Amino acid sequence: MAVRGPAYADVRSALQAQYGVLVAALSGMDPQGPTDCEAWTVEDLETHLALTARDLARSAGRDVDGRADGGGVNCWAEQLPGFAEQLDARTKAERLPLAPQAGLVAEVLASHPADKVVEQLTGRHTLKDASLFRLIEAVVHGLDVGIAPAAQALRIVVQELARALADRCPGRSVEVRIPPYAAVQCLEGPRHTRGTPPNVVEAEPVAWVRLCTGRERWDALIGAGRITASGERADLSPYLPLLS
Secondary structure, eight states: OOOOOOOHHHHHHHHHHHHHHHHHHHTTSOTTOBOSSTTOBHHHHHHHHHHHHHHHHHHHTSOOOSOOSOOSHHHHHHHGGGGHHHHHHHHHHOOOOHHHHHHHHHHHHTTSOTTOEEEETTEEEEHHHHHHHHHHHHHHHHHHTTOOOOHHHHHHHHHHHHHHHHHHSOOSSEEEEETTTEEEEESSSSOOOSSSOSSEEEEOHHHHHHHHTTSSOHHHHHHTTSEEEESTTOOOGGGOOSOO
8 A cells, every 4th residue: 555644633533532542552651661762761761751741741832943953753853862862861860650641642733733833952844744753753662661542643653663664665676565555666676567576575564663773683583483584676675764
């Protein structure tokens, strides 16, 4: 299936569903328990999610002059490494529960249009893109503590990461399938037009998210059978992760 950008209403709905899943699951976890984020406890991870939710709500309420810097996951991802230390220090500096911030986000996003420009650490984004980035983060960090994502949230995140790969590595020589959510073509080379593609990658949805965000490695997922790859050009490891 072609991968198209989600509607703003769908992003908002998925974000609230994912926040609901996280709030319910995190409440039953040991706050000092480990996560897949190095040196972060469960409490740290919840605080980080709550802080970024609060930032989203606050930024939506402020007026910003000028246009958004650029759209899409890749533009956001390029900025993230530069703020890693700052985000880590901020997360360790206070404690903030997610539930109240998730409720605030729902109220604020319903009051502003998708194309409103908001200012965040990573630059100026449309409110739709900023909400999408929070959705990706909420799914990824939920998986960091073993929380299965809300179905609609997983679908959108899988599709956006597939589209990000296709945008970053344009071409039609490899078909990437993440059933039942997405299929894209990428990488320069011989173009496939009909019949069975000569280079095919197929991934489970959660495995795809974990791979694209650097939580698991290509060779390990191949070995576990959670990703399959056929064809001379089907090794995507040089192009991943997209986010880290």
